[in-house]
Amino acid sequence: MVDINGVEKTLLEHHMMQLQSSGVPQHLWPALFRKLLGQVYDAGESFQLCQLTYADGERDEEDSLWQVIVIKPEGIKADDPDSIFVIDHAWTYRAHEARHCLRDIPGLLDRMVALMDIPNNEDNNQQQLTEKVLQEMWKFNGTYSLAKGNPEESLPVWYIMDEFGARIQHCGEPNFRVVPFYFSPHECCYSLLFPIQDTEEGEEVTRNYVECGPVDSLTRDAQMLPWFPLDLSQIDPTQEEPPEDFFLSSCMNEILPDPNNTSSSCPLPSHRPLKVFAEYMYVHEYLTHPSFVMTQDKDQADILWFTQHFKDFRGLRETPERRVNQYPCEHLLTVKNLLAVVSHRASHLHHDDNQDKEDQEKDQETKDEKHRNTNNYPPWLPHTYCLKRELHKFVSVFQRREKRGLDNHWIIKPWNLARGLDHTITNNLNHILRLPSTGPKIAQKYLSDPVLFHRDDIDADVKFDVRYIVMLLSAEPLKVAVYRRFWIRFTNEPFDLSQLDNSQKHFTVNNYNDAFLLQMYCHDFISKFNEQYPEQPWEVAEKKIYSMMHQVFKAAVSQPAPRGLPNNPQCKGFYGLDIMLDWIYKNGKKVMQPQLLEINFNSDCKRACEYYPEFYNDVFAVMFLDETEGHHVAVLE
Known part of the structure; x- marks a missing residue:
């Protein structure tokens, strides 16, 4: 059957x-589908790949060795229905597979070395060449993702075009575009080259390496750094709280109550069991x-326990006896x-703690160790930049640290994905600068000297983090409850700063x-931890952890909506906080400092239930009966 334009x-x-x-x-x-179905790669009839030569000393770092030119005598017209060209991909991979691909796929490493013009002499072994490709490939990578129901299957896919496509040069005002295109009959992705203006014979073919919406000139300079190196360290990296519009745009379509309506909630019924509607299977099983x-019946419930985002808080007031x-x-x-952004406020709300942090930073400076902006950061937050809003400031910080010889390992995270x-x-700036093309990201200083735990089963010191469940019982006055029974997650190999993709x-x-x-x-972890660190037992670290928790929630409720969490007696918050311990220097000594990694919505509590079957009995008693004694919680007020 034929439809639009013969397709x-x-x-x-x-x-x-x-x-x-x-x-x-x-x-x-029509021409695109004809070429794809017939596997027609006809770019060679219209273009030529030319290698450029330079006299000794004439070539700058950003000067290309290659150029693609139009060889078609009549040129290429943008309105010509045949002016679209299919480019094959030389390498397609997921980021965590790159090293294995270069090692295991015959001929791939040699092809990438040649495509990237990496000097290859007798002194280079396979491992050295692999590392060079892993460093250089971010100048050549493109990316796409497939819409799948499973988050793992929706993760970004990276690709490098063939020798022709990879050598089309950048121009801020290009005459062609190159876009990825997933062709379902072949179950693979190609790149499409097509003109956006007429070109003459002999004219160079160019494309825009970073296509995005309008940005300021400093952000654009930062985006183009992989191909056009520039020193941005003179930019002031100081971070400021965003304006009101920023918070309004992030409200996730919530319908907030009228702030002028101060009607209070009704107490929950006390003469009968409270009816719970829960979307989470483990609440059904363990409560x-x-x-x-x-x-x-959701309409008959006193308590709504959702796993999806609840948005209609104004409508919730119509049933004041209900909780969510x-x-x-x-x-x-x-x-x-x-x-x-919220955590930055804590540095102003806790002056004494911040002074301790300034003392700690002076010690770190003398040991040429970690460095943070002492004015804007509480001691428990790793240095964090939004790569959408603060890209140029992040580059400034990175380059300043590089000049001073400070550790420059960063962890890049999506705004809103958990589970790693x-x-x-990475410590590769070019790598970091390409990652925002896969979606909004933050860059957070990677803990290069974390407190480690010795695993007897593998006889190795490994990283670990701790998951605490924290309940926000009231925003005004602030009342937070921490479930004291935490759970621990360990890595499986000894920690060092090698093999960052492992x-x-x-x-x-x-x-x-x-x-x-x-x-x-x-309790077993605490016992072993105290054996390994007798001079800094867990109870000392836990006290700092609880203080940190109180500070972050105090910062969160310190401003009205949409900048902060408003008080709502019908609401109870339930979060999973992921925490690590870092070594810092204070008064010349190494001490443990908690670091807040993230706060999780709809925290997975399967493990908590399996460890402690009474977990949800405790949680619901604390959140909805206002009972704290005997339920394994610490109350922070």
């Missing part, structure tokens, strides 16, 4: 949205407290770039893959 209807339906979002002109679609009973397990504006805590998904650890060495979240998962009760 088969089903084929068009599968690809139309992709073509439209990529900006491929409609008059090129056995006699004061609660499960119901499938979410807070208005809690995305300020659970979205990573917003958490950093799409997280990258998840078993650097990432603790292994309960969602096939890796071995060491499980340990918190």
